[in-house]
Amino acid sequence: MNLRDSRAVTVNHLEAENLQLWRGDRHVLKGVEFGLGKGECLQVTGTNGAGKTTLLRTLCGLMVPEEGRVLCEGRDVRADLPAFHSSLMYLGHEAPLKADLTARENLHYWIGVRRRVAAAGLDAALARVDASAWCERLVRTLSAGQKRRVALAGLALMFAPLWLLDEPTTNLDADGQQVVGSLIAEQLARGGAIVVATHQQLPGAVRAARVLELAS
Amino acid sequence: MSITDLPAGVGSALDSAPSLVYAARPAPALDAARLALSRDLVLAFRKRGQLLQPLAFFALVTMLFPLAVSPELSRLRAIAPGVLWVAAMLASLLALEFLFRDDAHDGTLEQYALSGQSLTWLLFAKTIAHWLLTGLPLALMAPFAAMSLGVAASAVPGIVLIMVVGTIALSLIGAIGAALALGMKRSGTLLALLTLPLSLPVLIYGARATELAIAGNSYMAPLELLAALAVLAVTLAPLGAATAVRISLE
Numbered sequence: 001m002n003l004r005d006s007r008a009v010t011v012n013h014l015e016a017e018n019l020q021l022w023r024g025d026r027h028v029l030k031g032v033e034f035g036l037g038k039g040e041c042l043q044v045t046g047t048n049g050a051g052k053t054t055l056l057r058t059l060c061g062l063m064v065p066e067e068g069r070v071l072c073e074g075r076d077v078r079a080d081l082p083a084f085h086s087s088l089m090y091l092g093h094e095a096p097l098k099a100d101l102t103a104r105e106n107l108h109y110w111i112g113v114r115r116r117v118a119a120a121g122l123d124a125a126l127a128r129v130d131a132s133a134w135c136e137r138l139v140r141t142l143s144a145g146q147k148r149r150v151a152l153a154g155l156a157l158m159f160a161p162l163w164l165l166d167e168p169t170t171n172l173d174a175d176g177q178q179v180v181g182s183l184i185a186e187q188l189a190r191g192g193a194i195v196v197a198t199h200q201q202l203p204g205a206v207r208a209a210r211v212l213e214l215a216s
Numbered sequence: 217m218s219i220t221d222l223p224a225g226v227g228s229a230l231d232s233a234p235s236l237v238y239a240a241r242p243a244p245a246l247d248a249a250r251l252a253l254s255r256d257l258v259l260a261f262r263k264r265g266q267l268l269q270p271l272a273f274f275a276l277v278t279m280l281f282p283l284a285v286s287p288e289l290s291r292l293r294a295i296a297p298g299v300l301w302v303a304a305m306l307a308s309l310l311a312l313e314f315l316f317r318d319d320a321h322d323g324t325l326e327q328y329a330l331s332g333q334s335l336t337w338l339l340f341a342k343t344i345a346h347w348l349l350t351g352l353p354l355a356l357m358a359p360f361a362a363m364s365l366g367v368a369a370s371a372v373p374g375i376v377l378i379m380v381v382g383t384i385a386l387s388l389i390g391a392i393g394a395a396l397a398l399g400m401k402r403s404g405t406l407l408a409l410l411t412l413p414l415s416l417p418v419l420i421y422g423a424r425a426t427e428l429a430i431a432g433n434s435y436m437a438p439l440e441l442l443a444a445l446a447v448l449a450v451t452l453a454p455l456g457a458a459t460a461v462r463i464s465l466e
Contacts, residue, residue: 060330062465086242086332096323098255100262109255110324113248113338114331 011087011161011193012038013073014059020067021051021058028054029065034212036195039188041206044197046214052197053093055214056164059195060090072162086114089160093167095151099140103131103150106139111157125157126150129179144171149179156183163187165196169203177203248333249341256345266314270350271357274307278361289366296365297426300375301382301419303361304354308383309408311350312390315342316461320398325461335461340454343391351383367430374429381442382422388449389414395460417445 014036021029028051036042044052057063059070061081070077077084097106104122111117126135129149139147148171155163168180181204187194188206202208243251260267281299282292319325319342328338358379359372367375393411397403425438 062326062329064466082332082334085330088330090326090330092323092326094323096327098259098318098322098324100259101255105258109251110327112251113243113328113333115243116247 011072013071014162014193014195015071015074016059016068017071018068019055019058019065019070021054021063021065023054029058029068030215031068032212032214034210036193036209038193039191040209041184041188041194041196041202043202043208043211044195044214045199045211047199047216050214050216052214053166056090056092056166056195056197060088060164061085062090087160088162088164089155089158090164091151091155091166091168093170095147097139097147097150100138102138103135103142103146103153106150107154107157111154114158117157121157125153128156128183129153130175145173145176148172149176152176152179152183161192163192163194163196165194165198167198168196169198169200180204181206242332245333245337248331249337252328252338252341253345256342257348260345260349267349270307270311271353273310274303274354274357275361277303277306279364281365293366293430296362296367296430297423299365300358300361300379300426301423304358304379304383304422305386305412305415305419307354308350308386308390309411311346312394312407312411313404315346315391315394316398317394320461320464326465329462329465334458336454336458339391339395339457339461340450343387343454343457346391347384347387351387352380355379355383362430368432370432371430374435375426378422378425378429378435378439378442381439381446382418385418385442385446385449386415388446388453389418392453392456392460395457395464398461398464418442421445 016032016034019029019032020027032055034042044055046052054063058065061070061077061084064078072084072087096110097103098109101109104126107122107125108117123132126132129152131146131149131153134142134146135150139150142150148168152168155165163184168184169177172180181202184194184196184202184206185204196202196208278299281295285291285295316325319328329335331338355376358375362371362375363369390411393407393414396410397407400406421438421442425435425442428435428438
């Protein structure tokens with residue numbers, strides 16, 4: 001395998017430059033600025049409705065800010081969104097899973113659209129989040145915490161250099177929180193970057209390199 | 217930040233080549249489309265009820281006409297092309313509601329938009345799946361409906377061919393409407409208002425070609441125009457749908 005196969009760029013430096021965004025007549029992002037390097041974690045905090053999700057969706061390019069830019073390696077990400085997208089993984093509040101597919105099928109289709117996935121890789125990712133026992137069950141029969149675990153397996157399987165996580169520990173038990181903690185630690189050790197929106201403490205031994213507090 | 221106490225090899229358990237983690241090969245566009253298509257087919261077969269609705273609707277509507285108009289075959293034969301096409305159009309409209317709704321709801325469209333793959337291409341694959349599940353069965357059912365309206369069996373191959381081409385155009389034009397209606401709650405009426413006017417050329421040429429086929433004449437001219445519409449829809453509709461989906465995600 002060589003690097004030319006891959007359109008995925010590495011993320012050595014992500015920067016937000018004076019992001020301004022209105023939703024209707026509400027000024028949600030008021031000049032958000034930060035820089036994030038390789039192997040660093042940025043924690044976004046703020047009360048409910050402070051704009052944490054909006055910030056993540058703006059960073060990944062789903063929302064267009066009225067002013068300001070998101071820069072990756074010094075280049076505006078809007079110049080080549082597909083390349084930027086293939087290097088990031090965004091996990092929202094809800095796990096993007098189909099109720100009528102099994103956990104395993106969900107991963108196969110969801111991640112398979114993005115990268116080549118081998119069956120062994122799928123199994124390893126499911127084992128990583130302790131989902132092996134119930135991965136052949138339909139997602140509609142799973143609990144909220146189990147769905148979240150499947151989403152985390154997708155995160156582990158994708159190997160994206162940049163993670164944008166929205167409340168990754170929601171609905172998880174203590175074990176599940178530890179899984180999130182170790183996934184985050186692994187990602188940072190590999191040199192990946194993470195932006196995580198949560199008003200809770202990060203699980204495990206992970207400490208964010210910096211904390212960005214959004215004022216409501 | 218404590219990262220030293222990680223168990224050795226946790227990263228490598230996931231991939232055979234841990235040193236190339238960020239060179240994970242993106243799926244080729246064709247594979248991605250194949251997966252998007254087969255996911256929709258698998259899902260549809262797990263929810264068969266939803267699949268049968270438009271077909272049952274089509275069968276019912278075409279069966280109502282002999283009761284309402286007249287059981288006289290010559291009169292039924294005269295209205296058969298119109299009945300078949302209006303019923304097919306309304307049935308495919310009924311099916312359109314399901315095209316993007318679930319995917320928008322559970323975040324699949326969002327993940328498609330962020331996949332690094334072309335959204336246009338993935339939506340095209342979805343629309344093909346939709347056509348295989350609704351348009352093609354409609355075309356295959358049309359001969360039975362036509363024969364119950366007094367159409368001769370010799371016209372059947374022509375009717376199927378015309379229906380196949382016409383439903384391709386209907387599915388793709390409908391995809392634009394379905395994508396535009398995504399932001400709305402209770403979008404059924406809006407979907408009809410957006411889609412039906414755009415589908416009128418398909419109705420006109422489809423019904424005309426069917427009329428000629430039933431009469432035993434050459435139907436090539438309207439069929440070619442219908443095919444041109446289908447080609448136009450194949451090239452432009454996925455682009456329009458992708459743009460509309462992106463706007464709905466904002």
